[in-house]
Amino acid sequence: MGLDLNLLVPLDALLQERSVTRAALRLGLSQPTVSAALARLRRHFGDELLTRAGNTYELTPLAERLAEHTAQALGSADRVFQTRPDFDPARARREFTLVVTDMHLATFGRTLADLVRDAAPGVRLRFQHNTPHIVRHAKEQLRTVDGMLLPQGLLANVPGIDLYEDRWVCVVSSDTAMPAPPTLEQLAARPWVLPYHEPAMGFSPLHGLHARGIEPQVELAVENFLTMPYLVAGTDRVGVVPERATRLFPADSGTVVVDLPFGLGHLLESLWWHPVHDRDPAHIWLRRTAAEAGQLVAAEAPVQRY
Numbered sequence: 001m002g003l004d005l006n007l008l009v010p011l012d013a014l015l016q017e018r019s020v021t022r023a024a025l026r027l028g029l030s031q032p033t034v035s036a037a038l039a040r041l042r043r044h045f046g047d048e049l050l051t052r053a054g055n056t057y058e059l060t061p062l063a064e065r066l067a068e069h070t071a072q073a074l075g076s077a078d079r080v081f082q083t084r085p086d087f088d089p090a091r092a093r094r095e096f097t098l099v100v101t102d103m104h105l106a107t108f109g110r111t112l113a114d115l116v117r118d119a120a121p122g123v124r125l126r127f128q129h130n131t132p133h134i135v136r137h138a139k140e141q142l143r144t145v146d147g148m149l150l151p152q153g154l155l156a157n158v159p160g161i162d163l164y165e166d167r168w169v170c171v172v173s174s175d176t177a178m179p180a181p182p183t184l185e186q187l188a189a190r191p192w193v194l195p196y197h198e199p200a201m202g203f204s205p206l207h208g209l210h211a212r213g214i215e216p217q218v219e220l221a222v223e224n225f226l227t228m229p230y231l232v233a234g235t236d237r238v239g240v241v242p243e244r245a246t247r248l249f250p251a252d253s254g255t256v257v258v259d260l261p262f263g264l265g266h267l268l269e270s271l272w273w274h275p276v277h278d279r280d281p282a283h284i285w286l287r288r289t290a291a292e293a294g295q296l297v298a299a300e301a302p303v304q305r306y
Contacts, residue, residue, distance in 0.1 A: 007044075010037040012074055015067040018050060018057045087281035089120035096286055097126040098271075099134055099141065099148040103225040103245040108149065108163065108269070112293040119289065131223055132196055142274040146286065152268040160272040161287060163294030166242040168264035171255045173233050181259045184214055191219035193231050193239040209264075229253035242267055247301070269294070 013023035014034070024034040042049055049066075050057040059067065100109055105127050116123050128134075134141050134148070138155055142148060152162070170187075178186075187209075197218055209216055216238075220231055225245040232239045233254030246257055271290050277283040 007037055007041060008070060008074060010034055011041055011066070012070045014038055014041070014050065015059060015063055015070060018059060020050075087285050089123065089285055091122065092120055092282070093122040094282065095124040095126055096146040096282075097128055097144075099128045099130050099145055101130045101149070101225060102227075103242060103248065104130075104149045104269070106226065106248055107244055108290075108293055108297050111296050112290060115289050115293055115296075120285075129223075130196075135196070138272070142272065143276075146277065146283065147271050147273045147290070149269060149271055152270055155272055158272050159275055159278060160270045161291055161294075163269045163271055163290065164298035166244050166267040166269060168240055168267065169243045169246060169257050170260060170264070171228060171232055171239045171241060171246060171249075172237070172258050173235055174254050174256045175234070176236055177256050177258060184212055187238065187260075188214045188216070190217070190236050190238045192216040193220040193222065193228060193237050194218050195222050195225055195228075195241065197221035229255045240264065244297075 010023065010027060010029075013026050014020070014037075017023045017026055020031055020034050020038060024031045027034065038049070045062060045066075047062045048060055049063040051060055052058075098109075109125075109127055113125055116125060128145060130148075130150075135150065135154060138148060138150065139158060142158065149163070151166075152160075172190075194216070219237060222228075222231070225241045226248055228239040228241050228245070229249050231237065238258075239255070243257070246255075249255060271287065271294075273283065273287070
């Protein structure tokens with residue numbers, strides 16, 4: 001059975017709202033029209049998609065999987081129809097989606113948003129949280145977004161521009177910090193908190209530790225940076241974060257940056273995009289604005305070099 005692509009819109013509304021009534025209100029359609037669309041979708045997929053649970057509806061396992069794919073498909077279609085032969089930021093009405101970490105959002109994202117608001121008040125930025133899954137499948141994910149912030153070394157054969165430098169540092173609870181830099185043995189004896197701890201991701205601080213014979217006992221693996229103080233303060237844990245993240249920690253976070261007998265390595269934060277966007281005027285403007293935001297972030301306070 002062939003499927004009318006126009007059904008993508010009611011499918012997305014039904015999966016998001018989990019209600020025929022609310023989906024109809026969202027789309028500005030009658031309930032019978034949306035009910036008919038749901039019936040056609042159920043026949044196509046051979047699945048109920050929405051199942052009653054008391055007074056509400058729940059998504060079936062298939063519908064849960066479809067929800068992400070449907071949103072990506074509509075986002076891609078929207079970008080297709082937003083494409084224009086030229087781009088006037090002062091008059092543009094469109095949305096850009098960028099994949100970032102929580103730290104990127106609070107530093108680079110805030111700066112970029114201010115620049116975009118001033119130059120293109122009709123442009124909206126959507127920030128999507130980075131995850132190990134997105135990084136592992138970055139080349140495929142770049143087809144569905146407008147850009148991704150990742151440090152150099154994680155992607156290859158993908159266009160990108162450098163934004164600003166950072167470096168990895170260790171943080172410990174202020175009440176367990178020692179007056180002298182910790183030794184390798186002391187570091188190895190402590191439990192560690194590592195963000196985005198995926199062996200296949202080439203997490204650069206681990207390379208520096210392994211080269212010195214340290215095999216960290218990874219007690220916690222997290223997908224963010226700014227929660228680090230809440231996991232380290234008052235414990236014997238060692239956390240690893242970019243230095244710029246520590247500048248965002250609360251003044252009373254109960255953590256301190258410790259000097260190590262060796263550096264954990266530098267980060268060169270970069271913006272990556274799919275090659276299909278290389279010559280698009282809107283994306284060229286976005287990249288120029290991102291480069292300006294990167295320069296402003298870099299000028300705030302240069303990272304310390306070892």
